[in-house]
Amino acid sequence: MRYKVLIPQIVAEEGIQYLKERGYEIKMGSGISLDVLMKEVQDCDAILARTVLLSAEVLKVGKRLKVISRHGVGVDNIDLKTATELGIYVTIAPEANANSVAEQTIGLIIAAAKNFYKCGDELRKGNFEIRDRLPGVDLEKKILGIIGLGRIGRIVARKAAFGLDMKIIAHDPFIDRISFSPEIEQIDSWEDVFRKGDFITLHLPLTPDTRGIVGRKEFEIMKPTAYIINTARGDIIRESELIEALREKRIAGAGLDVFEQEPPSRDNPLFQLDNVMLTPHNSTLTKECKVRLAVHAAMGIDEVLSGKKPTWPVNYPLQRKEII
Secondary structure (H helix, E strand, C coil): CCCEEEECCCCCHHHHHHHHHCCCEEEECCCCCHHHHHHHCCCCCEEEECCCCECHHHHHHCCCCCEEEECCCCCCCECHHHHHHCCCEEECCHHHHHHHHHHHHHHHHHHHHCCHHHHHHHHHCCCCCHHHHCCCCCCCCCEEEEECCCHHHHHHHHHHHHHHCCEEEEECCCCCCCCCCCCEEECCCHHHHHHHCCEEEECCCCCCCCCCCECHHHHHHCCCCCEEEECCCHHHECHHHHHHHHHCCCCCEEEECCCCCCCCCCCCHHHHCCCEEECCCCCCCCHHHHHHHHHHHHHHHHHHHCCCCCCCECCCCCCCCCCC
């Protein structure tokens, strides 16, 4: 039997070729609305998913579905409970994007410290003297507070410590203290990381427990000279409270790659602030990372449909569907 893979959104050709070379039939989706997905999933055995919303309704009509392989690491767009109950594996690609996101994080830290946005904007207006009026700060010996010590958080720590000579403190609210590299000082108190850090960077998955976990309380205990960086998920921060803190200069600024609503509305107040550096959730969209994401997601599909244990599973289906 030739298995069919639905790809609702564009992915790198290398991932598609990986599947074709192994005999899979590719079905490129024609849209990501609920109606389109429910129609197109019905004869498919797998989905290679980017940001498309895969609700319970979609999964239930996918009677042949055996695996959903995520083009990334977040699974907040997939009804994981329903997938597990229906015997559908969900896999991710955690080794594909970690370094790319870490690089974007470091870039936002540097951009915030050196006032890249404001200085560039003023220079384009002919204001060369902005260089004397808006001094940046050095990163050497500054404290970087990391919330979340998964792959990305640990890579950020190494790059900041060895590349920028920053001091690293970190806290993960969902894992016990364990031995990491010696450059990371683990802090038991969530509040102490926000209180001590000159830069705070978030590296948590979006779950019911982390949604809105950072807000006014954290901004009020941060240094007025501190910056917050978010390359994880927009919903981790209560955006309206961040905007309030930025407007009132309770913190120095922010670097954001993610937003509560994506794409953000054109009248989002963040666009009117000059102490925030914004990028369009593109930390994983480097040329190299897009290839890795597509290929690793394809590998997850091939592993499951070949009857193998997937390398990067998110769930363990209650009753696996038979692989014919």
